[in-house]
Amino acid sequence: MMVIGIDAHKRSHTAVTVDEMGRQGFVKTVGTTTQDQLRLLKWAVGLAEERLWAIEDCRHLTRRLERDLIAAGESVVRVSPKLMAHVRDSARSYGKSDPIDALAVARAALPKRSQNERPPADAGGRLACSEPLSLVAGTGFEPATSGL
Numbered sequence: 001m002m003v004i005g006i007d008a009h010k011r012s013h014t015a016v017t018v019d020e021m022g023r024q025g026f027v028k029t030v031g032t033t034t035q036d037q038l039r040l041l042k043w044a045v046g047l048a049e050e051r052l053w054a055i056e057d058c059r060h061l062t063r064r065l066e067r068d069l070i071a072a073g074e075s076v077v078r079v080s081p082k083l084m085a086h087v088r089d090s091a092r093s094y095g096k097s098d099p100i101d102a103l104a105v106a107r108a109a110l111p112k113r114s115q116n117e118r119p120p121a122d123a124g125g126r127l128a129c130s131e132p133l134s135l136v137a138g139t140g141f142e143p144a145t146s147g148l
Contacts, residue, residue, distance in 0.1 A: 002048035005079075005106025007098045008032075008061040014098035015040060017047060018106040027099050032061075037068045054079050054109030056101070079108045 017025035
């Protein structure tokens, strides 16, 4: 399965792919219109059959992207900025750029490979990575009831 991490901004979204081991693959930046996001989806479909979209949890910037991906039948998760920051801190590349942030989002959404490796939790002990999303009536989102 390929994970596609998204770093979202008002006028652009940067996507970075990673494989199951967290190795960086491809990078693509697109605009934020539905047509731009369709181009992004077509690009991703050409890269892998099984995809998980990991989007940094900034809903005011990602609502349209989430809606478009879910409507196309894609698997989408929101990644807490806290979790993304933890992954970025442990990365070998330092600094802040859209591809580095998108890579951190993608790696944060990867399943853990070891029983001893646990994802960070917030102060209440809840996991920092959000549940899968599904489109509900209207324009809102709710956590999906079925697993990925």
